[in-house]
Amino acid sequence: MKKFRILLSVLGLLSVMACSLSSRPNPRPFWRDHKNVSLRSTNTLPVAKESDLNGAIGAEWILGRATAFGSEAEYEEMLGLLGEDGSVETAELRQLVVRRWAEVDGAAAARWVGKLPSGAGRRLALKQVAIAWANQDLGAATQWVEGMAAGAERDGVTLDVGYEAARRAPKAALALAGELEPSRERNDLLVHALSQWAAADAGEAVAWAERVSDAELRQELVATVAVAVAEENGAAAAELVARSLEAGEEQDRAAVSIVQRWAYEAPEGAAAWVAQFPDTAARTAALRSLVEIWTEQNSEAAAQWLAGLPEGPLRELGQKTYEQTLTDSEQRQTALIPEPEPEPELDDALPLPPQEN
Amino acid sequence: MSKLSGLAVIKQALNLFAAIICAAVWLFLGGQVSAGQVTLTWDRNPEPDIAGYYIYQGSESGNYTNVINVGMSTTNTVSDLVEGGAYYFAVTAYNLSGLESGFSNEISYTVPGVVKPGAVPRVALTSPSVGQIFRAPATVTLAAAVTANGSPITKVQFLNGGTLLGEDTTSPYSFNWSNVSAGSYTLLARVVYGTGQTVNSASMGISVTNPPLSIALTSPTQGQRFGALATVNLAAAVTANGNPISKVQFLNGGTLLGEDTSAPYTFSWSNAGVGSHALVARVIYGTGQAVNSASVGISVATLPPSIALTSPTQGQRYAAPATVTFGASVTANGNSISKVQFLNGSTVVGEDTTAPYSFSWSSVRAGSYTLLARVVYGSWQTVNSASRGISVLGLPAPWRTRNIGSVAVEGSAGEVGGLFSVEGAGRLGGVSDSFRFVYQPLTGDGEIVARVPSMANPQPNGHFGVMIRENFTDYSSFIFMGVGSDGYYRAYLRDLSGQIALVKNSIRPAPSAMWVRLSRKGENLLAFRSGDGVAWTQIFARKITMAANVQIGLVVASGSATALSQGTFSDFVVVP
Numbered sequence: 047m048k049k050f051r052i053l054l055s056v057l058g059l060l061s062v063m064a065c066s067l068s069s070r071p072n073p074r075p076f077w078r079d080h081k082n083v084s085l086r087s088t089n090t091l092p093v094a095k096e097s098d099l100n101g102a103i104g105a106e107w108i109l110g111r112a113t114a115f116g117s118e119a120e121y122e123e124m125l126g127l128l129g130e131d132g133s134v135e136t137a138e139l140r141q142l143v144v145r146r147w148a149e150v151d152g153a154a155a156a157r158w159v160g161k162l163p164s165g166a167g168r169r170l171a172l173k174q175v176a177i178a179w180a181n182q183d184l185g186a187a188t189q190w191v192e193g194m195a196a197g198a199e200r201d202g203v204t205l206d207v208g209y210e211a212a213r214r215a216p217k218a219a220l221a222l223a224g225e226l227e228p229s230r231e232r233n234d235l236l237v238h239a240l241s242q243w244a245a246a247d248a249g250e251a252v253a254w255a256e257r258v259s260d261a262e263l264r265q266e267l268v269a270t271v272a273v274a275v276a277e278e279n280g281a282a283a284a285e286l287v288a289r290s291l292e293a294g295e296e297q298d299r300a301a302v303s304i305v306q307r308w309a310y311e312a313p314e315g316a317a318a319w320v321a322q323f324p325d326t327a328a329r330t331a332a333l334r335s336l337v338e339i340w341t342e343q344n345s346e347a348a349a350q351w352l353a354g355l356p357e358g359p360l361r362e363l364g365q366k367t368y369e370q371t372l373t374d375s376e377q378r379q380t381a382l383i384p385e386p387e388p389e390p391e392l393d394d395a396l397p398l399p400p401q402e403n
Numbered sequence: 404m405s406k407l408s409g410l411a412v413i414k415q416a417l418n419l420f421a422a423i424i425c426a427a428v429w430l431f432l433g434g435q436v437s438a439g440q441v442t443l444t445w446d447r448n449p450e451p452d453i454a455g456y457y458i459y460q461g462s463e464s465g466n467y468t469n470v471i472n473v474g475m476s477t478t479n480t481v482s483d484l485v486e487g488g489a490y491y492f493a494v495t496a497y498n499l500s501g502l503e504s505g506f507s508n509e510i511s512y513t514v515p516g517v518v519k520p521g522a523v524p525r526v527a528l529t530s531p532s533v534g535q536i537f538r539a540p541a542t543v544t545l546a547a548a549v550t551a552n553g554s555p556i557t558k559v560q561f562l563n564g565g566t567l568l569g570e571d572t573t574s575p576y577s578f579n580w581s582n583v584s585a586g587s588y589t590l591l592a593r594v595v596y597g598t599g600q601t602v603n604s605a606s607m608g609i610s611v612t613n614p615p616l617s618i619a620l621t622s623p624t625q626g627q628r629f630g631a632l633a634t635v636n637l638a639a640a641v642t643a644n645g646n647p648i649s650k651v652q653f654l655n656g657g658t659l660l661g662e663d664t665s666a667p668y669t670f671s672w673s674n675a676g677v678g679s680h681a682l683v684a685r686v687i688y689g690t691g692q693a694v695n696s697a698s699v700g701i702s703v704a705t706l707p708p709s710i711a712l713t714s715p716t717q718g719q720r721y722a723a724p725a726t727v728t729f730g731a732s733v734t735a736n737g738n739s740i741s742k743v744q745f746l747n748g749s750t751v752v753g754e755d756t757t758a759p760y761s762f763s764w765s766s767v768r769a770g771s772y773t774l775l776a777r778v779v780y781g782s783w784q785t786v787n788s789a790s791r792g793i794s795v796l797g798l799p800a801p802w803r804t805r806n807i808g809s810v811a812v813e814g815s816a817g818e819v820g821g822l823f824s825v826e827g828a829g830r831l832g833g834v835s836d837s838f839r840f841v842y843q844p845l846t847g848d849g850e851i852v853a854r855v856p857s858m859a860n861p862q863p864n865g866h867f868g869v870m871i872r873e874n875f876t877d878y879s880s881f882i883f884m885g886v887g888s889d890g891y892y893r894a895y896l897r898d899l900s901g902q903i904a905l906v907k908n909s910i911r912p913a914p915s916a917m918w919v920r921l922s923r924k925g926e927n928l929l930a931f932r933s934g935d936g937v938a939w940t941q942i943f944a945r946k947i948t949m950a951a952n953v954q955i956g957l958v959v960a961s962g963s964a965t966a967l968s969q970g971t972f973s974d975f976v977v978v979p
Contacts, residue, residue, distance in 0.1 A: 138834050138903055145901065170834070173878065177901045209874055210900060213950045238874045241952035245846065270844070273801075274952055277846040299801035303844060306801070306979050331799045377937060 118154045121147045125158070137167065145174035152179030156190050169202065176206035184211055184218060191222070201226055208235045216243035220254075233263055237270045244274035248282075256290060265291055269300035273307070280308025284319050298328035305332040309339040317351050325359070333360060334367050341371040439486065441512050444478040448496040448504070457503070459493045464509060466574060467493065468548045485552050486516030525550040526559060526594040526604045530577070537611045539585040539645060545569075546577040547592035547604060557595040563588050585613045585645065614644040618651065618686040618696045622669075625699050630706035630736025635672040637661075639684035639696060649687040655680050675703045706736040710743065710778040710788045714761075717791045723769040723817025724826035724969065725795045729753065729762040731776035731788060741779040747772050766826060766967060768815050769797030798823075801843045801979075802956070808837030808877035811965045816841045816957075823853075823972040827959035831866050831895050832904045835877035837964060838866075842956030845871060845979050848924050851955050852976040854936060855917045859969035861888030865962035866895075867970035868919050871928060872956075873949045876900070880949055884919045884930035884942065886912070888962055892919070894930040898947045909942050918974070921955075936974055955979060 121143065128140045148155035155175045162168040179187040187207050194200040204222050212219035212235070219239035226232040244251035248271065255267040268290045276283035283304045291297040301323070308316035313336065320336050323329035340348035345368070352368055355361040443458060455474045459467035460481060473479045484490060490513070493506040530546035537543060545561040545568070559576035561568045568590075569578035576592070588611065592604040622638040629635055637653045637660070651668035653660045660682075661670035668684070680703065684696040714730035721727060729745040743760035745753045753762035760776070775790040796817050798804060804816040806827070814827035816839065827839020851869045858867050868885015881904075883895040892909035909932055918933035926946045931939040955977065961968035 134833065141834060141901070142903065174901055177878075177899075205876070206900075209876055209879070212874075213948070234875050238950070238952075241844065241846075242950050245951040273844050274846055295800070299803070299843075302800040303979065306977075307846065328800045331801070 118151070118158070121155070122158060137170070140167075141170050141174045144171045145178045148175040148178035149182055152182055152186060152190070155179070164199075169199070172199065172203050173206050176203045177210055180207040180210035184215055188218065188222065192225075201231075205231055205235055208239065212239040212242050216240065216246070228260070228263075233266065236263070237266060240267050241270045241274050244271040245277070248275045248278070252286060265294075265296045269296045272300045273303040276304040276307040280304055280311055280319075281315055283308070298326065298331075302328055302331045302335060306335045306339070309336045310343075313340040313343065313347070314351070321355070321360070329360070330363060333364055337364050337367040338371045341368050342375060345372060439484045439514060440480055440482045441484060441490070441514070442478060442480045443492055443494070443510070445494045445507060447477050450496070450498060452499045453496050454499045455497055457495045457497065459495070459506065461491050462489065462551050463574075464491045464511065467491070468550075468574060484512075484514045485522065485550065486514050487522075488550070488552060489513045522552045522554070523600070523602050524552050524554045524556060524594050524596050526592050526602055528590060528592045528604045528607050531590070531607070531609050533607050533609075535609045537583065537609065539583065539611050539613050540581075541583040541611045542579055542581040543583055543588075543590075543609065543611075544577060544579050545590060545592065546575065547594070549574065549576060549594050551596070554596040557597075557599070560593040560595065560601075562591050562593060583611050585611050587611075613646055616644050616646045616648075616686060616688055616694050617642040618684050618694055620682060620684045620696045620699045623682070623699060623701050625701075627701045628706065629675060629701065629703045630708075630734070630738070631677050631703060632674045632737040633703060635675045635682075635701065635703075637670045637672060637682060637684070639668045639686070641666065641668060641686050643688070646688045649691075652685040652687065654683045654685060677703050677705060679703075707784065707786050708736050708738045708740060708778050708780050709734045710776050710786055712774065712776050712788045712791055715774065715791060715793050717793075719791075719793045720819055721767065721793065721795045721817070722819040722822060722824035723767065723795045723797050724765075724815035724824060724967075725767040725817065726969075727764040727767050727772075727774070727793065727795075729764060729774065729776065731760040731778075733758065733760060733778050735780070738780040741783070744777040744779065744785075746775050746777060751777075766815065767795050769795050769817050771795075798841065802841055803843065804839065804841045805875065806837070807840050807872075807875055808835055809964065810837045812967055814839030814959065814967060821973060821975070823957060823975070824969060825867075825957050825959040825972065826967050826969045827961060828964055828967050829960045830864050830962050830964070831883060831958075831960050832864075832906065834901055834903055836879075836881070836897075836904070836960070837877060838958050838960035840870070840872070840875075840954070840956055840958060842870075842872070842954040843977070843979055844952060845923065845955035846952045848978075849955055850920065850922045850976065850978040852918065852920045852936065852974070853957060853972045854974040855886050855919065855970060856915070856973055857969075857971040858886070858888065859971075860961070860966070861968050862962035862966050863888060865968050866893065866958065866960045867968075867972075868893075868958055869921050870956060870958045871921050871923055871949075871953060873900075873953045875954070880947055882921055882928045882930060882945070882947065883958060884921050884932070885958060886917050886919070888968070890914065892917070892932045892942065894942045896928075896943075896945055896947070898945060907943055923949075923953075 125140060125143055128136060128143060144155055144159065152175060156179065159168060159171040159175050162171060176187060179190065191200060191204050191207050194203060204225055208219045208222040211222060216239040220236060220243070223232050223235040223239060240251055240255060251271045252275070255264060255271050258264040258267055268286065272283045272286045275286060287297060287300050287304060291300060305316050305320055316336050317340070320329065320332045323332060337348055337352070348368060352361060352364045355364060445456070455472060456477065458471040458473055458479055458481065460469040460471070461467035471479065471481070489511060491509055491511050493509045495504045495506055497503040526547050526549045528545065529548045530544050547559045547561070549556055549559060558570050558572040560570040561578045561580070568580050571578055588609050589606050590609060591606040594602050596602070618639055618641045620637065621640050622636055639651050639653070641648060641651060650662050650664040652662040653670045653672070660672050663670055680701050681698045682701060683698050685693050687693050710731055710733045712729070713732050714728055731743050731745070733740055733743060742754050742756040744751045745762045745764065752764045755762055772793050772795065773790050774793060776788040777785050779785050796819050798816055798818055806814055808829055810828040812828045814825070816823065816825040818824070823841060825839055825841050829837030829839070831838060853869050855867050858865070865888035866883070866885050868883055870881055870883045872881040873879045878901040880897050880900055881895070885893060887893045890911045892912060894907040895904045897904040912932070912934060916934040918936040920931040920933065920939060922929045926948055927944055928947050929944040930942040932942055933939045957972050959968055959970040
């Protein structure tokens with residue numbers, strides 16, 4: 047009970063300060079103070095001592111306390127007190143308190159958000175619950191989504207959970223995306239999730255992408271998978287692009303991306319592939335990337351390959367790129383800066399530029 | 404046949420002809436007719452085309468100083484011979500082609516009587532002719548025939564009035580008087596003989612005149628058309644030929660429009676009336692003489708205005724989003740100009756009501772455009788300029804561009820010659836971002852380096868830089884390294900989806916040397932700044948759990964959801 051009284055005192059102080067700040071033009075919330083926020087992860091928040099109460103109270107402290115709440119009532123009361131003062135900063139803090147709650151008890155946070163009136167505040171709170179809960183318990187979060195009424199709200203939460211799932215469970219993310227109606231947002235999630243799946247299991251990802259019936263979407267997905275595959279196997283990626291992508295911008299972008307990766311592993315193979323490209327802007331971009339990378343790695347081999355090309359614009363561009371790369375490389379070596387050095391602390395002392403709302 | 408060969412043939416023919424005539428003509432002395440006279444007779448030349456005969460006379464054998472054309476006559480009496488004087492004669496024939504034979508046999512004749520003591524030579528100017536007119540600068544050939552009358556001839560002098568021009572000591576006596584300027588001259592020859600005595604010839608008047616002066620109207624040109632109340636610029640070229648020029652007058656018909664006293668001779672005739680005009684330039688020279696140019700006809704009519712696009716140039720290339728500056732020049736031709744419109748195809752993209760007419764067409768996306776200018780005049784009549792094609796280039800593979808988050812205005816991006824131009828609205832920070840993203844996939848580890856050479860229309864809290872972003876949601880985790888619209892290096896970081904982005908400020912670099920760099924190695928994300936793209940200072944490093952495959956690219960956030968700013972990036976290194 048003592049803890050709760052302290053909290054109320056803190057919140058009272060916070061409200062007074064917020065009111066005071068709101069009367070100034072362009073107020074800068076105290077929890078965005080440079081020293082409080084700069085580069086401190088919210089994952090490692092310090093817990094404020096009672097003796098801190100007379101000093102500046104940061105968002106970290108509030109969020110840190112929120113992590114330690116033991117009951118739904120405490121969260122609800124804090125969120126109520128953080129309620130609608132209209133400022134972006136308070137709204138953001140409120141979202142983060144919801145997030146903390148969802149990290150501790152996703153179901154309870156979801157129930158509370160479900161009682162909020164519709165609007166931006168509810169939507170943002172749902173997003174925080176979705177993100178936090180998906181990272182804590184993807185299965186439960188997914189069930190929560192599936193239990194929601196169909197509509198824009200569920201679609202939004204599906205996307206939020208899907209993106210969190212994509213990081214570690216891309217197939218689950220694809221399944222979630224599959225629940226959505228076709229849209230740019232759905233396709234973005236599909237592409238993102240499939241790209242992660244391809245990083246883990248290229249074969250299955252390719253097979254999945256090639257089974258997509260929507261031709262335009264399939265092209266985008268195959269291109270995405272091909273680029274991911276190129277990270278490990280440029281030849282396979284090239285074969286996939288040649289086999290499954292139609293000529294066009296999607297194929298061009300994928301081809302150049304593949305060359306950018308393949309050139310690091312096997313520049314000869316990438317070079318042989320580039321030499322087969324038709325004379326397009328994509329060939330120019332691919333050749334530039336290839337020669338830059340190859341020259342940095344093995345300039346003699348790159349030069350030898352260029353010399354073997356038939357005379358023409360391809361060889362001219364290649365030689366020009368080769369010479370420029372050598373020049374740039376020499377400049378870097380002349381500078382003799384072995385490793386970048388961390389910036390000294392004095393930068394922290396610089397005044398923080400005004401943060402407009 | 405060459406000229407030389409031709410001449411050779413002619414010479415040969417002449418020789419042949421001379422040989423034939425020499426064989427045919429024989430000169431006889433007919434006898435003395437009276438004191439100081441002798442009659443010569445010769446055989447007729449049998450050639451059918453003989454046109455006449457010349458008698459050659461001299462006081463020395465073989466040196467004939469006088470020639471008499473006697474036509475077809477085969478006899479002639481030579482008079483004015485001096486008593487006691489010895490004379491030598493020969494005859495030639497000439498034909499219808501002007502070819503002349505060689506000399507006949509020579510006959511000598513001594514006039515009966517003795518040379519009187521004190522007899523003096525006689526001298527006559529045989530060239531030039533009396534009253535002959537030359538053009539300055541002239542070369543006048545003076546020649547004199549001398550009858551020695553038994554006196555030893557020292558030389559012959561040629562004089563202009565009392566001024567010695569030159570002299571000759573051997574017969575035939577002649578002198579070339581060169582570079583003679585305009586004027587009237589009195590010439591005579593003076594023979595110097597014996598012990599320095601002299602005898603003058605009769606004097607002879609000649610004149611040297613300057614070449615005629617000429618003038619031409621060089622502007623306007625024949626048939627040129629002008630708009631009503633136009634200003635007609637007249638210009639005349641005068642070839643003075645040594646004549647002193649007083650001035651050049653410009654006339655319309657017989658009416659003097661204006662005049663100019665010094666070269667180049669010009670005059671601007673303003674407010675030329677509608678109609679046809681015959682323009683003439685008149686040069687006044689010497690003592691008031693005048694010469695007119697040829698007349699040049701022009702017409703002044705009520706013409707429509709003309710318009711030309713002065714900018715952009717045909718084929719000009721821009722990077723999207725481009726700002727294309729239109730410029731147009733208008734010749735009103737007396738019309739009242741309301742405005743100039745600038746069009747993309749048939750769509751008016753802007754207009755200007757005052758000269759100089761220009762318009763900046765901003766945020767032009769990638770594509771090919773046909774541009775023209777249109778002048779609106781009078782009662783809303785219009786005239787179009789010639790059109791020009793330009794190209795606004797998009798992004799090379801594998802780059803793409805899109806807006807992230809909620810903005811009121813769409814951004815765009817393009818590339819020309821390695822320079823990326825990105826235009827975007829929005830702002831970074833908080834729990835969600837909005838900005839223009841130019842991106843490509845980043846699989847695993849990677850890096851991006853870019854130089855930020857310019858920022859256009861930056862708003863408060865605008866940012867221009869590079870970013871590694873997990874996905875396209877507005878709350879995605881990301882790391883950004885760039886330059887703020889306040890000129891400071893600044894890094895933003897959202898290490899978890901939906902969290903408030905953290906900010907790290909750094910120094911304020913020189914605007915011309917702003918390089919930024921981001922690097923991902925496993926879960927470590929590092930941000931750097933540099934003043935030269937070579938030596939780097941690490942702003943910070945953070946461990947962020949992102950998905951394996953993310954996006955990497957360029958960012959422009961104007962600082963406002965409703966205003967666009969433009970950032971230009973160059974010197975890329977992308978390791979995707």
